[in-house]
Amino acid sequence: MNRREPLRVAVIGTGRMGADHVRRIDRVVSGARVTAVVDTDAERAKAVAAGVDGCAAYTDPAAAMAAADVDAVLVASPGPAHEAALLAAFAHDLPVLCEKPLTPDAASALRVMEAEQALGHRRVQVGFMRRYDTEYVRLKALLESGQLGRPLMLHNRHRNVASPPFFTSAMLISDSVAHEVDATRWLLGHEISAVTVLRPTPSSGAPDGLRDPQFVVLETDGGALSDVEIFVNCGFGYQVQAEVVCERGTARIGDGHALVTHMAGRWGGTITQDWTDRFAQAYDDEIQAWVDTTRRGGVTGPSTWDGYAAAAVCEAGVRALEEGGRVEVALVEKPALYR
Ligand SMILES: NC(=O)C1=CN([C@@H]2O[C@H](COP(=O)(O)OP(=O)(O)OC[C@H]3O[C@@H](n4cnc5c(N)ncnc54)[C@H](O)[C@@H]3O)[C@@H](O)[C@H]2O)C=CC1
């Protein structure tokens, strides 16, 4: 594809992320427009379509993908629905931006990866948006410059104000730590080879039965350690922080002191309350990169391999959480398409 005209996008799933991406494509990024939205909740799809010129509402993803005015697909339905949406997109050879997770488990991710290989070319960018966050990008550039020497350890903190009612203890890993799994692989350039999950006494602020917080230790095949404090009912704010410790120095991101005020005998700033605020710039840049590269006929960003590797690590993490101990991650050999 080499499109002079704007890319015509179908957005699958018009919940919180999907509706935000529709707004972003409609009003923030250039070179694309939303021509179709799909939601199994017909009223929700209609309401979102009504806000966008020339946008049709569907309840069936395959019907939207078959429409003549759709060139590309953005999948923002829940993770378990991603495999069907991706396979439908492949059937029309459409480029896809798929929100994380690629799929919820390694077996389904493998099926998607095999289907993409059968096409003979990459079609998928996975929505690990931290790779587009200015702070993460600067940290990656610093590590690649070699100034700090070899990375030894990465300390991550991931805190959400409150978890939604459907959140399970396993989802702290598969839904939330999935981002640190990708960030670790991307920043260090290593695969994750084993996972251990430690479980402190749950916070009294967490819903009954939810193992929150958790402390996850990721071992990499490059000999580094990456630990993640995941705490999804911290109550006070949305915080994503990372500190890398290298042989000759350390670097830290996510302190969020963009605006510090001094007033009435106190000083301080504000803490973002959710991901749509903290990562707004990253989502904008992620979607712009997808649109620009797709219009040039290319593919960029986290691949189906990255989505598969994250799914396999999270699956091992959930086993480590449920069974205790250290669980090794077994990845298939990396296919040539992703090397
Ligand atoms: N990159 C990031 O930081 C974030 C990514 N996400 C991801 O985005 C995706 C959507 O999450 P949310 O918007 O928070 O969920 P949501 O529950 O707010 O919205 C999902 C929407 O999809 C619809 N839906 C369900 N099954 C469908 C199907 N088969 N076809 C079409 N529509 C369907 C639902 O009716 C709902 O409107 C998930 O994969 C999630 O993991 C979510 C939050 C942040």
Ligand SMILES: O=C1[C@@H](O)[C@H](O)[C@@H](O)[C@H](O)[C@H]1O
């Ligand atoms: O992807 C996301 C959510 O699904 C997840 O539940 C949150 O913990 C993450 O911070 C957010 O980025």
